Amino acid sequence: MSVLYGKPESLNDVPFTFCPGCTHGLTLKLVASVIDEMDMGDDTISVGCVGCGGYMPWFMNVDTIFSLHGRAPANATGVKRMNPDKLVFTYQGDGDLASIGTAEIIHAAHRGEKFTTIFVNNTTYGMTGGQMAPTTLIGQKTTTSPYGRDAGLCGQPLHICELLSTIDGAKYIERVAVDSPVSVRKAKKAIRKAFECQMAGAGFSLIEILSTCPTNWGMSPLESLERIRTEMIPAYPLGVFKDWEEGDK
Amino acid sequence: MIKNKITIAGSGGQGALSMGQMIAYAGLKEGLEATWLPSYGAEMRGGTANCSVIISEVEIPYPIVTEPDYCIVMNLPSLLKFESIVRPGGILIINSSMIPEKATREDLSVFYVPADEIAEEEKNPRGANMVLLGVYITIAGSIKEESIAAIIDKTFTGSKARFAESNKQLVTRGIEYGKNI
């Protein structure tokens, strides 16, 4: 008997505890699969964040450090500089990365730090109960934008890939989604590309993953996937923003 | 015992701080304890720059000089600020090239040294501090010219090596000047 489909070795053998329909579990499986396929499981160090993405370390079977809210890129800088030949990645949500951690992510890219950031954007603070994030869409109701996000008061959603791609040290930047089997396969390829960029020593890489938060969006899992297509992708266009192998896009 | 408590003051760029460091280096070289403490912060950018230097045969309890035995001032604001704190009977060395005014206290030994003019004569217009250092060496008798010369050789290396001889010459000029006042 042969195994056709199994759990990646770089995932722990424990059930995910994410909400039904949340795409964090799927994303972590993609990351773990890429690590396995690159045969890097023994040589990977992951850096956790604060928020739902902060559960990552409990599920990943690789060396990991838990880091403070928004500070994962600084923490990963210390890790990678001491481990220049290892695969190092941060796993951060949009509250963590796009709000409290903007200085750290911009300057990690600015220095051209050779690690990868997996940036999970679900347009809200999941763990704290669905507050507004810098990535929250215009009109989106959250517990701290109960009348819908007002651009006049809170500005337009922050576009992290577009922002970071202006920085020279950022060498691979791509935005993907995980709303369908096709896009999931693309997301996996993107993660692999970013890890390869890192291991080639090219510079900083980041993959933004448009994700769901059915609980805080007040939607079913299916409706949530639909929202990625109908609301998020129009606001956050998918694509490669920076590719060290092909020059700027 | 503590040999000398020294305050050196001038405007930024006149070399008051580096002169103080040289005295401290020389003191240590001659087996003494030495401390050097700069004024820093906003004062470093413009205004007066000053430092406290102590050379001592015993451990130095406290590095800030509040009542100097020797006070070397290189510009007018420094004279106005520091004349009053010199120990009664202490020594005040004034760079008369930059300070036309006279000291007002009568309980001090005051020496007027046209340091910038002497430095100009030696074609080293930024070397007035070395002249004053030479005068201090003569008057205080606490450190030797050879120690300062060795420190100058060690300090001025590479692209700055060409200044070493001229600076040593200025120290010698200061020592000679000190003997004649």
Place this chain on the structure above:
Amino acid sequence: MTKVLMKGNEVIAEAALRAGCRAFFGYPITPQNEIPEYFAREMPLRNGTFIQAESEIAAMNMVMGASASGARAMTSTSGPGYCLKLEALAAMTLTRLPAVVVVVMRNGPAFGTMNAAQEDYRMNGNGGYKVVTFAPSTIQEAADMTFEAFDIADQYRNPVVILADGMIGQMMGSVDFDKLPAKREHLPEKTWALHGRGQRNGKSEFLFIAEGKNHYQEKYDAETILYPEIKANETSVEIVDVEDADIVMCAYGTAARMCVAAVEAIGSEVKLGLIRPRTLWPFPYETFGQIGDPCKAIICPEINIIGQMIDDVRIASAGRWPVHHVGDSATGPLTPDGIIEKVKEVWKEMKV
């Protein structure tokens, strides 16, 4: 090697390098700038890493990452940056990561001025933790304490803070690097250091709270096992003439040097003793038991206006003596004259 004359900040950096520090992350702030500048010059020559971080917050989190990777890591700052570093410092006590944090204190609060001061004695991050805190009083001591700090941090898997005042950082004094303390032996191996699970035969490490413990257990163990062990082993204090003193002064760092100057000035009129904590935590409470019967008062000179260490001095005094603060005045920082005046004032009250 013989004595050399160096700035305190540079001495701290050199001692750290000699202790094996090969990862430094800093951010400019007066009066500690010579520390990052020294590392910026030396690290490329000595096979180490120097990064000027985007903020003190980031610098401390880089220290955390480098320490997690097994390196001897360090950062330095002054009060306004120290508040920012407390976030990761607190985290490192929980995750049990060693590091050395140098704080060259200046006048506060917030912007304050750049004058040397002792303003950060009480500064602590959230959640309750303790770290060995050294208070150097001379340039040689700044070297010795920095050197030893790395061993202590590794021995207990807990960060160490060097609380120096601006004068220690800025002054030049003599130091002999041949007289550094001996390296400690039998330090625990860093089996937890992150280099990939391949280093541990496939067993991955998760640095957050020690395996099998929850928050409560970790903190309970720290308070009941780790901290008592540190207190027993690492408390350090200099005691001068306290048995027959009329007044005992308790001060650290440069304030203690001012006390020595005060003793020279009026020691013949009033018998003065001195307790100089070298470690602020663990604070040498027991030392106060050595104070003799003649003592009628304690004076606690600090280079600040609102006393900070004085609270620990009061605890140590336990009501046996009145405890007086003397510090900065309305016009400037504490001076030896300020201490002398306070001693005279207290002495006069005592004789009435």
